[in-house]
Amino acid sequence: MWVITKNALRERIRRKEFFIVVAVGILILLLCSSGTATITMNGEPITGFDHMIVVMHTIVAAVGCLLAAVLGIRTIPNEYERKDSHLIWVRGISQPVYHGGLTLANMLSAMLATGILYLALAVYVAANGRVDYLVRMLPAFLIVCIAVAAASLFTSVLSIVLPTALVGVLGILFALGGILHGILSLYKNIAGGVAGTLLKGLLFVLPDMNGIQQQARRLMAQEGVDMHLILTGLLAVYVLSLGILVFRRREA
Amino acid sequence: MIKINGLTKSYRNKRVVDGLSFEIEEGGLFALLGSNGAGKSTTIKMILGLVKKDAGEIVLPEGKKIGYSPETPHFPPFLTGEEVLRYYGELQGIAKKELKATCERLLEVVGLDSDGTKVRHYSKGMLQRLALAQALLGAPEILILDEPCAGLDAMGRLEMLELIRGFKEQGRTIIMNSHILSDIEKVCDGGIIMKTGKKVKAFKKSDLTEERTLEELFVQSVGGALGERGEAVCG
Numbered sequence A: 001m002w003v004i005t006k007n008a009l010r011e012r013i014r015r016k017e018f019f020i021v022v023a024v025g026i027l028i029l030l031l032c033s034s035g036t037a038t039i040t041m042n043g044e045p046i047t048g049f050d051h052m053i054v055v056m057h058t059i060v061a062a063v064g065c066l067l068a069a070v071l072g073i074r075t076i077p078n079e080y081e082r083k084d085s086h087l088i089w090v091r092g093i094s095q096p097v098y099h100g101g102l103t104l105a106n107m108l109s110a111m112l113a114t115g116i117l118y119l120a121l122a123v124y125v126a127a128n129g130r131v132d133y134l135v136r137m138l139p140a141f142l143i144v145c146i147a148v149a150a151a152s153l154f155t156s157v158l159s160i161v162l163p164t165a166l167v168g169v170l171g172i173l174f175a176l177g178g179i180l181h182g183i184l185s186l187y188k189n190i191a192g193g194v195a196g197t198l199l200k201g202l203l204f205v206l207p208d209m210n211g212i213q214q215q216a217r218r219l220m221a222q223e224g225v226d227m228h229l230i231l232t233g234l235l236a237v238y239v240l241s242l243g244i245l246v247f248r249r250r251e252a
Numbered sequence B: 001m002i003k004i005n006g007l008t009k010s011y012r013n014k015r016v017v018d019g020l021s022f023e024i025e026e027g028g029l030f031a032l033l034g035s036n037g038a039g040k041s042t043t044i045k046m047i048l049g050l051v052k053k054d055a056g057e058i059v060l061p062e063g064k065k066i067g068y069s070p071e072t073p074h075f076p077p078f079l080t081g082e083e084v085l086r087y088y089g090e091l092q093g094i095a096k097k098e099l100k101a102t103c104e105r106l107l108e109v110v111g112l113d114s115d116g117t118k119v120r121h122y123s124k125g126m127l128q129r130l131a132l133a134q135a136l137l138g139a140p141e142i143l144i145l146d147e148p149c150a151g152l153d154a155m156g157r158l159e160m161l162e163l164i165r166g167f168k169e170q171g172r173t174i175i176m177n178s179h180i181l182s183d184i185e186k187v188c189d190g191g192i193i194m195k196t197g198k199k200v201k202a203f204k205k206s207d208l209t210e211e212r213t214l215e216e217l218f219v220q221s222v223g224g225a226l227g228e229r230g231e232a233v234c235g
Helices: A002-012 A016-034 A049-081 A084-089 A095-127 A137-161 A164-179 A181-190 A193-205 A209-220 A227-246 B040-048 B081-091 B096-109 B124-135 B154-169 B181-187 B214-234
Strands: B002-011 B014-024 B029-034 B055-059 B066-069 B142-146 B173-177 B190-195 B198-204
Touching (some): A002 A049, A002 A095, A002 B081, A049 A084, A049 A095, A049 A137, A164 A209, A181 A193, B014 B040, B014 B055, B014 B198, B029 B181, B029 B214, B040 B142, B040 B173, B081 B096, B096 B124, B124 B142, B190 B214
Parallel strands (some): B029 B173
Antiparallel strands (some): B190 B198
16 A cells, blocks of 8 residues: 555645645745734734744644645546556555555645644744744644544545545535634534534534644643544544545446 | 456446457457447456446456556656556565566566656657556566557557567467557457447458458448448438
């Protein structure tokens, strides 16, 4: 499987979406950190490090999750359209190994992009002299990777069997829903009736990617970490990865 | 011996292969001929297990390895020819120690240089040669070549046919699908002519003479459609 992953990863990191999203992410981080962009919360401008790191960390995780969804949409369908799959199938490589290798490449490329954004964040942290944050950035990054992996797995697994356009819509909705989990939870409490019930069901299914990234940020800030959210995220990744075994193509 | 019996395949109620039966002798070059849409590629894909058959039987000799060269090969453009072969070799489980030597040898066999040229700079002919080289990985006893001369210039075609003849002399069983009848005639030992998914004619090398060429046999076999088309054009 690693042979397929290695090759697919080399292709993925050459895709323009990868560079565009990473460049846009870094640009947004630069705007935030340089003070060019004014961000206000409850009418108060955010300027201090403790507030700004919350915003910037959320941006990094959101960009990572969205890129993960985008990269996963066409990877597997492309392989079948170009008939690359023919030369894999004839070598007796099973579908779970083939699809698993490609999905892993999607996940790793999205994690790599998130890692690059994390490095940009590290520069901001170091410039502010917060070494205490810096030493916890690696474990925090690994926690964010859980959310990125979930977004990547969702689109990759669905792309095995569903049409690309539908996968695109569902994948982006999944990533956005996960990133906006906190806000949607607030609406759930306000909304009643059918809408409230639907929202409740949706939030039960969607992994709380925002919650996961918050725990990563809390770890950096040496605040209490809610392990339940991280474990739920890992469970979501595990359940989604089962899709690689379940979903199969009939023909190459 | 490869045996195909009553092979059938339909797509959305359209039958593309219809009760196809034939046998291929070991060590020979068998040609699948027919116009576009005759069902040649679908038949090849069913033999390879890339497309599921609706009915029929495919009997392949046990323990024999199959190499496949596709009609329109696509390889990662950022890899060199040698890296492409190494990639497929690794997938095939060829030991890393022997892989480098194998890749260099196969590139030499098909007439490609191991000069580090990326696949994105390859011409159509070079891609066909690379496709053939990857089919030869693991020294398969059966070779399935889908339009191996497609897109090649005259010299390229001659060289490719020479290579194929060489593989046949090594005792390999070759199934080849091509539109270029004169090419097939030069190398084949027999084959079938297909029309709308059905076998309309089976032939052997001995059936072909200077007076009765493969082209004539082909036109005679699928002639119904050609004749009708001619009448339609002439009004």
